[in-house]
Amino acid sequence: MKTTTGTPIVKTGLAQMLKGGVIMDVVTPEHAVIAQEAGAVAVMALEKIPADIRAEGGVARMSNLELIQGIMDAVTIPVMAKVRIGHFAEAQVLESIGVDYIDESEVLTPADEKYHCDKHLFTTPFVCGARDLGEALRRIAEGAAMIRSKGEAGSGNIVEAVRHIRAISDAIRELSVAPKEELVARARDLGAPLELVRQVAHDGKLPVVLFCAGGVSTPADAALMMQLGAEGIFVGSGIFKSQKPKRFAKAIVDATTHFNDPKIVAEACRSLGMSEAMEGLDLRQLDESEMLSTRGN
Amino acid sequence: MTIGVLALQGDVVEHLAALADIGAAAIPVKTFADLEKVDGLIIPGGESTTVMKLLDRFGLAEPIRGRVRAGMPLWGTCMGMIVAAHGVAGLDQPALDLIDIVVRRNAFGRQNESAEVELPIPVLGPEPFPAIFIRAPWIESMGPGVQLLAERDGHGVMVRQDNVLATSFHPELTPDRRVHDYFLQMVADARESVGKAPTAA
Numbered sequence: 001m002k003t004t005t006g007t008p009i010v011k012t013g014l015a016q017m018l019k020g021g022v023i024m025d026v027v028t029p030e031h032a033v034i035a036q037e038a039g040a041v042a043v044m045a046l047e048k049i050p051a052d053i054r055a056e057g058g059v060a061r062m063s064n065l066e067l068i069q070g071i072m073d074a075v076t077i078p079v080m081a082k083v084r085i086g087h088f089a090e091a092q093v094l095e096s097i098g099v100d101y102i103d104e105s106e107v108l109t110p111a112d113e114k115y116h117c118d119k120h121l122f123t124t125p126f127v128c129g130a131r132d133l134g135e136a137l138r139r140i141a142e143g144a145a146m147i148r149s150k151g152e153a154g155s156g157n158i159v160e161a162v163r164h165i166r167a168i169s170d171a172i173r174e175l176s177v178a179p180k181e182e183l184v185a186r187a188r189d190l191g192a193p194l195e196l197v198r199q200v201a202h203d204g205k206l207p208v209v210l211f212c213a214g215g216v217s218t219p220a221d222a223a224l225m226m227q228l229g230a231e232g233i234f235v236g237s238g239i240f241k242s243q244k245p246k247r248f249a250k251a252i253v254d255a256t257t258h259f260n261d262p263k264i265v266a267e268a269c270r271s272l273g274m275s276e277a278m279e280g281l282d283l284r285q286l287d288e289s290e291m292l293s294t295r296g297n
Numbered sequence: 298m299t300i301g302v303l304a305l306q307g308d309v310v311e312h313l314a315a316l317a318d319i320g321a322a323a324i325p326v327k328t329f330a331d332l333e334k335v336d337g338l339i340i341p342g343g344e345s346t347t348v349m350k351l352l353d354r355f356g357l358a359e360p361i362r363g364r365v366r367a368g369m370p371l372w373g374t375c376m377g378m379i380v381a382a383h384g385v386a387g388l389d390q391p392a393l394d395l396i397d398i399v400v401r402r403n404a405f406g407r408q409n410e411s412a413e414v415e416l417p418i419p420v421l422g423p424e425p426f427p428a429i430f431i432r433a434p435w436i437e438s439m440g441p442g443v444q445l446l447a448e449r450d451g452h453g454v455m456v457r458q459d460n461v462l463a464t465s466f467h468p469e470l471t472p473d474r475r476v477h478d479y480f481l482q483m484v485a486d487a488r489e490s491v492g493k494a495p496t497a498a
Contacts, residue, residue: 002415020306041344100408
């Protein structure tokens with residue numbers, strides 16, 4: 001029986017199975033169990049959540065392998081882990097221990113300011129961040145099997161997530177009505193391969209699954225992003241920086257599932273009682289150098 | 298005749314597109330009201346722990362059990378197989394108990410072992426089926442009423458018991474529509490038998 005692993009369909013396929021779900025950042029096996037119990041479709045294993053990475057500064061690297069392994073052993077749902085942009089040796093290590101998805105992430109300190117990993121070389125699929133369509137298509141050209149709009153990780157502020165998902169969807173909509181003869185110039189302007197630009201223009205959607213990340217901290221944030229076209233949600237600091245992580249985790253899952261039913265979203269909001277969401281940052285007061293989303297392009 | 302695709306989480310759109318491909322009317326099923334409109338139900342790929350919780354939270358587990366036990370055809374792909382099973386080996390995970398099989402989750406391995414397999418399925422003809430296995434389960438044990446339709450490396454990966462069909466793999470991710478056709482026929486047969494003999498099992 002002919003059996004082939006690591007093919008594009010198998011790599012993009014896992015992301016397709018995660019659609020409509022919530023992927024949660026966790027820093028301990030106990031967090032991972034809470035996430036799974038709340039209904040997360042996958043967890044992102046890391047040492048520090050983005051809000052703490054932001055607060056502490058310094059160089060953020062791939063997480064400790066024992067921690068990642070402990071989380072893999074604690075849950076049955078897929079486990080993702082992050083590598084620094086362009087750090088293909090970290091990615092080789094994560095592949096060798098068998099994580100289910102690798103996030104080449106701007107939340108960690110970039111290892112290469114010019115190039116991303118060649119993700120075609122890996123059996124393990126990659127997810128990458130993007131702020132606009134050109135960035136998304138460059139990552140897909142490099143082999144990303146899933147895209148997440150970047151937002152601004154660890155900010156508790158949804159504004160960048162909205163900006164990025166709208167930028168991606170608007171550009172897709174423009175391409176889908178653009179005359180054929182414009183596509184070469186559009187590809188040039190987007191900085192993306194013509195073949196992918198043609199595919200997006202024809203299909204009216206990205207060739208891989210699109211999640212959103214970077215700022216979701218309430219059930220209504222999740223419902224907003226889903227209605228804006230995200231196919232699922234990454235929640236980083238929003239759960240374990242809230243006052244009641246279990247409740248927030250479950251409420252964000254419910255709101256993501258029934259994003260187009262305001263009564264259920266309201267019920268999810270109500271289930272939080274008086275407990276507060278994570279504290280947010282006003283991004284207009286942040287220095288450009290403190291923004292994570294501008295890393296990698 | 299309308300086919301429903303359970304739309305709480307997972308690759309719903311892929312199944313809807315596959316059904317549209319073969320000219321079947323299909324709708325996503327998110328609520329009890331949606332469920333009432335369908336003659337057959339597909340539980341797609343996704344995360345079984347997530348969807349079992351959502352089925353309970355939003356009151357769909359019992360209505361689905363009731364409809365399927367009354368004869369409505371059900372097909373589970375990967376997660377759907379786990380959700381429809383009698384139980385999950387080695388895990389304290391609830392399931393709908395609609396087909397007499399015990400499944401083992403992620404039995405072929407984690408994502409790095411996910412694979413495309415040319416799978417012989419005699420009931421679909423001599424041509425092997427391009428089966429996509431993603432962190433797939435296998436059938437650990439099955440009751441006497443269950444018919445084995447395909448095996449991979451000695452493990453059951455496609456089974457049928459009366460009106461319930463289960464596959465470890467994802468026919469909705471490939472252009473080969475033979476399993477969707479097969480399920481559509483199950484739904485057509487069920488409607489016919491209900492018309493002729495309402496009490497038939």
